[in-house]
Amino acid sequence: MITKTNDTLFTAREVFDTEIIELQRVKEKLSDDFEKAVNSIYSCTGKVIVTGIGKSGIIGHKIAASLASTGTHSFFMNSAEGLHGDLGMINENDIVLIISNSGNSPEVLQILPSIREIGAYIIAMTGGLNSSLAKNSDIVLDIGIEKEACPLNLAPTSSTTATLVMGDALTVALIKLRNFKAENFAVYHPGGSLGKRLLTKVSDVMHTGKDMPLIDENDRFDTIIYEISNKRLGMTCVMSNNKIVGIITDGDIRRQLLEKGELFNTTAKSIMTKNFKYISPENFAVDALRKMESANHKINCLPVIANSELIGVITVHDLLDFR
Known part of the structure; x- marks a missing residue:
C-alpha cells in the first residue's frame, strides 16, 4: 500500500521536531568539560584519533575528516581494527576521541585498557555517563538523548544527530581558537571548485x-x-x-x-x-x-x-x- 503524502509529511516533520528537541537538550547540558576538550585538542602535540563502531563509527569518520580539514592532525580508527593492530598508530602524546552512545560497546571497552597503557588522553563522547567508557575517560562530552526519532526508539537517529553536532561544535570552536582563515582552509582543499575559488590569485x-x-x-x-x-x-x-x-x-x-x-x-x-x-x-x-x-x-x-x-x-x- 502506498503511503499518503500527508502521512509521509507528518512523519517527516515529526522526525525533525523530535531531533530538534533532543539537540536542544544536549545543548543545555554543555559544560566546562566541552571547553576543556577544546583546549586539550588545541594544545595537543600529537594526533587526535577518533574511534567508534557501527553508526557511531560512521559519524566518527565525519568528525575526524572535519577536524583534519580545519587544522587538527586527526584521523579515524575503527574500534574493531584497533583490536587487531591499529592501536599501534596511537602514542602517549595523542588524544583519543571515543564515540559510543551507550558507552558499553564491547569493541570500545576492549581497547580502553591498551589506550590507557599507551598513555594517550581520552575524551569520551557518550550518553552513558555511568558507563565503563565514561568512568575510564579524562573528559566526558554528554550526548545523551531521551528519544530516538525512530518510532521503535531503536534505530540511531536523534543520537547520531547529537553526536554529529557535538563534533561540529568541537570543530568550529577549534576553527575560531586557531584563527583558521579561508586561505588556510584552501590549503587542505586544493581540488575542485572550492580549492580553485580559495587558492587562485x-x-x-x-x-x-x-x-x-x-x-x-x-x-x-x-x-x-x-x-x-x-x-x-x-x-x-x-x-x-x-x-x-x-x-x-x-x-x-x-x-x-x-x-x-x-x-x-x-x-x-x-x-x-x-x-x-x-x-x-x-x-x-x-x-x-x-x-x-x-x-x-x-x-x-x-x-x-x-x-x-x-x-x-x-x-x-x-x-x-x-x-
Missing part, C-alpha cells in the same frame, strides 16, 4: 604584456576604439609617461556618444575615469570579483597594480568560475 588569471589594452592620454577616439576592440576586454588603460592615469570602458564610450555624438577629435584624457579602482596581483581572484560587485556603479574590469606599476588587467569574464 589575481596574478594567475590576469591579462599581461601584449594582451593588455593600452593607449596614451593624448590618443584620439579612433585609437581608443581600435584598442578596445582589438584586445576585446571591454576597456583600455590610459597611460602617461609609462604610468597608468585612467581607464576607459565600453560604458564610457556609450555615454560620451549619447551626450556629445561626435567624438573623433576627443582625446583619451578628456573622457577617461581618473579615480579608478584597482587591485594587487597578490589578492585572491574572489577578492577581485567581490570588489567589482561591491562598487557603487557596477564595474567589469580592474587594472592590476604592483609598486605603483601597471602589470595586468582582470575582467569579470575571467572570474565567472569564482561566483
Whole structure:
C-alpha cells in the first residue's frame, strides 16, 4: 500500500521536531568539560584519533575528516581494527576521541585498557555517563538523548544527530581558537571548485604584456576604439609617461556618444575615469570579483597594480568560475 503524502509529511516533520528537541537538550547540558576538550585538542602535540563502531563509527569518520580539514592532525580508527593492530598508530602524546552512545560497546571497552597503557588522553563522547567508557575517560562530552526519532526508539537517529553536532561544535570552536582563515582552509582543499575559488590569485588569471589594452592620454577616439576592440576586454588603460592615469570602458564610450555624438577629435584624457579602482596581483581572484560587485556603479574590469606599476588587467569574464 502506498503511503499518503500527508502521512509521509507528518512523519517527516515529526522526525525533525523530535531531533530538534533532543539537540536542544544536549545543548543545555554543555559544560566546562566541552571547553576543556577544546583546549586539550588545541594544545595537543600529537594526533587526535577518533574511534567508534557501527553508526557511531560512521559519524566518527565525519568528525575526524572535519577536524583534519580545519587544522587538527586527526584521523579515524575503527574500534574493531584497533583490536587487531591499529592501536599501534596511537602514542602517549595523542588524544583519543571515543564515540559510543551507550558507552558499553564491547569493541570500545576492549581497547580502553591498551589506550590507557599507551598513555594517550581520552575524551569520551557518550550518553552513558555511568558507563565503563565514561568512568575510564579524562573528559566526558554528554550526548545523551531521551528519544530516538525512530518510532521503535531503536534505530540511531536523534543520537547520531547529537553526536554529529557535538563534533561540529568541537570543530568550529577549534576553527575560531586557531584563527583558521579561508586561505588556510584552501590549503587542505586544493581540488575542485572550492580549492580553485580559495587558492587562485589575481596574478594567475590576469591579462599581461601584449594582451593588455593600452593607449596614451593624448590618443584620439579612433585609437581608443581600435584598442578596445582589438584586445576585446571591454576597456583600455590610459597611460602617461609609462604610468597608468585612467581607464576607459565600453560604458564610457556609450555615454560620451549619447551626450556629445561626435567624438573623433576627443582625446583619451578628456573622457577617461581618473579615480579608478584597482587591485594587487597578490589578492585572491574572489577578492577581485567581490570588489567589482561591491562598487557603487557596477564595474567589469580592474587594472592590476604592483609598486605603483601597471602589470595586468582582470575582467569579470575571467572570474565567472569564482561566483
